[in-house]
Amino acid sequence: MKTEQTENEILSENYENAECLLQKYKEETAQYDDVTAVLDAGIGAHYGDRLRVWNAVCEGLRYNCRNYELYLLLGHYYLSENLYQSYLCYENALFHCDIYEDKCIIEELLRQFVLKYNISVHKAAIIILSYNLLDYTKVCIESIRRTTPESAREIIVVDNGSGDGSVEWLREQPDIILVENKENRGFPGGCNQGIQASSFDSDIFLLNNDTMLPENAFFWLRMGVYDKEKNGSAGSVSNYAGGQVVVSGMNQISDLLYFGEKTNIPMIYPYEDRLFLSGFALLVKRSVIESVGLLDERFFPGNNEDVDLGLRILKAGYQNVLCKNSFILHFGSKTFDKDPEGYKTTAGENRKKINEKWGFDVDYCLHPKEELIQMIEEPPERPMRILDAECGCGATMGYIRGIYPYAETYGIESRCEMAEIASHMGTVICGEIGKMDIPWESEYFDYIIMAGQ
Numbered sequence: 472m473k474t475e476q477t478e479n480e481i482l483s484e485n486y487e488n489a490e491c492l493l494q495k496y497k498e499e500t501a502q503y504d505d506v507t508a509v510l511d512a513g514i515g516a517h518y519g520d521r522l523r524v525w526n527a528v529c530e531g532l533r534y535n536c537r538n539y540e541l542y543l544l545l546g547h548y549y550l551s552e553n554l555y556q557s558y559l560c561y562e563n564a565l566f567h568c569d570i571y572e573d574k575c576i577i578e579e580l581l582r583q584f585v586l587k588y589n590i591s592v593h594k595a596a597i598i599i600l601s602y603n604l605l606d607y608t609k610v611c612i613e614s615i616r617r618t619t620p621e622s623a624r625e626i627i628v629v630d631n632g633s634g635d636g637s638v639e640w641l642r643e644q645p646d647i648i649l650v651e652n653k654e655n656r657g658f659p660g661g662c663n664q665g666i667q668a669s670s671f672d673s674d675i676f677l678l679n680n681d682t683m684l685p686e687n688a689f690f691w692l693r694m695g696v697y698d699k700e701k702n703g704s705a706g707s708v709s710n711y712a713g714g715q716v717v718v719s720g721m722n723q724i725s726d727l728l729y730f731g732e733k734t735n736i737p738m739i740y741p742y743e744d745r746l747f748l749s750g751f752a753l754l755v756k757r758s759v760i761e762s763v764g765l766l767d768e769r770f771f772p773g774n775n776e777d778v779d780l781g782l783r784i785l786k787a788g789y790q791n792v793l794c795k796n797s798f799i800l801h802f803g804s805k806t807f808d809k810d811p812e813g814y815k816t817t818a819g820e821n822r823k824k825i826n827e828k829w830g831f832d833v834d835y836c837l838h839p840k841e842e843l844i845q846m847i848e849e850p851p852e853r854p855m856r857i858l859d860a861e862c863g864c865g866a867t868m869g870y871i872r873g874i875y876p877y878a879e880t881y882g883i884e885s886r887c888e889m890a891e892i893a894s895h896m897g898t899v900i901c902g903e904i905g906k907m908d909i910p911w912e913s914e915y916f917d918y919i920i921m922a923g924q
Contacts, residue, residue: 477510486517505535512544524548525737532736536686539568543577545737554590555697562592563690566620592697593757594623595676595689596669600661601630605637607681607802612647614684621646623689624676627668629661658750658773659766666765675760679751681802683724685731688799692754695742695794703759703789704781706748708734711803714838715749715793724800731798740851741796743873744896746837746866747781748791752799755784763787767828774814775821778833782864785895793873830888836863839870843920851875855917858882860904865893867920872896881916883907 474496480489493510497503508531515523524544531541546560561584565577585591597615601608608628615626629650630638641649650664666675674696676689688707696705708717710727717734721727763783770776781791825833840859844867849855854877859867862882871880880897883904884890890901900910 474506474510481510481513481517486514490514503530503534505531505538505541507531508534509538509540509544512541516544516547521548529737533733536732536736537567539564539566539573539577542567543580553698554588555592556694558584558590558592559690559693559697562620562623563687566623592693593672593674594625594670595693595754596665596673597624597626597676597678598662598665598669599626599628599678599680600658600665601628601633601637601641601680602655603633603635603637604680605633605635605640608637609640611678611680611682611684612644614682615678615689616646618684618686619689623693625670625673627665628680629656629665629668631655631657631661655772657768657771659768659770659776662750662776663765663768666760672757674757675755677750677753677755679801682752683728683800683802685728685735685798685800687735688731688797691735691741691797692752692794695792695797696754696756698742698792699790701788701790702756702792703763703784703787704748704753704755705792705794705797706745706754707752707797707799708793708795709749709751709799709801711801712749712751714745717795717798727800731800734798735796738796740873740876741794743793743795744869745781745791745793746785746864746869746892747778748793750777750780751801753777753780755780756789759784759787759789762789769824769828770821772817774818775825775833778837779825779828782829782833782892785892788895790895795873831886836889837866839867840920840922841870843867843922844871844874847875847918849875852877854878856881856915857918857920858911858916859897859920861885861922862890862893862896862899864889865896865899868893868896881911 477489477492508527512524512527515527528541528545531538542560542564546557549557549560561581568574568577626646627648628641631652632654638651641647648668650668662677692705692707696702708715710718718730766776767779784791822834855875856879857871858881860883862868862884865882868880868882871878882893882897882899884893884899884901885903887901890899893899
């Protein structure tokens, strides 16, 4: 077969012959699978063609998201850009590899990598709250075991007084650290117990027990939080997660998992800065937790504690990053569904609490002006200057940067406590646009958004 011939030529370092064979093969067949992608990326790497490597890896993982050789090539790709992401790619390659000889090679590669660069990535403490719903908990934990390497995580379950056999089952699981409560400590209280029970250097991954992890969801979430040093937290997209929903009307588990496999691959512009991220699946760097503190337990039993945490992370100078290439299946609010009226009451009370804490109507300022931004018809790579004339806390500016990563975002906000938060989404000044001298010259901006919050 020509692919085998091409591989032999690469191994013999006859790259010109390998290129000719590969191009001839691509002309003769319409098939471009993960094997072809590995060869294509390998040749591209030899010639220093980074775009070719990237495109080949993307296409290959779209065909087979478990191909360990493609993660190796992706690790090599990131070496010149981000050592943390490079390490994560090698670790994921090792996880997906089932060939003993190659596993040994990758293990040695990781060992030499750590020695050379004196760098590795913290594992994550996956913290799950359990309050009955044993069947969902089992499904969630099995998906973690199936899709994540043991070296990358520890599993901590905080049980809030279940009476359905959850505690008994959890006690039997050798890879789970169990915290048992005799009464319901709520979501923020239980999560804080889980954080305190975790290893001192573990990042924190808060995960609802009514979730399932498709292939590579956890991997790309970690890639997101380590994409930049200032990234403090990372969240996944889902089928049920408020403003993080990317698919609807799809109800079969198998369809959602397949959708996740096809979503959880490299993307050119995968990140969007958010004011906060939903706590259903939220990864936070350990150093950031130590900086901003634990979840605020005034929001018992749950609701708005994730909003509050996101705003605190922003105020401390970090970013909350939505990872559009990390999809996690969420069955959705199974605990709160047991008492919908109680949930409505709690949601209303906690909305008052967060507004009192921050001094403004928080919910009113959380949502970007998506319909206005969708009127901008520009290619994603175009550099632009965009002004949001009444920017609130900056949600729209974060949304813009997720679509137009080369755009410069500016804002004006009359309420200074909101302008302070928005300043982490762009260049922001506090003032009333109709009563102030605008500090930018005429025609400075490509677009000006005039709609108020």
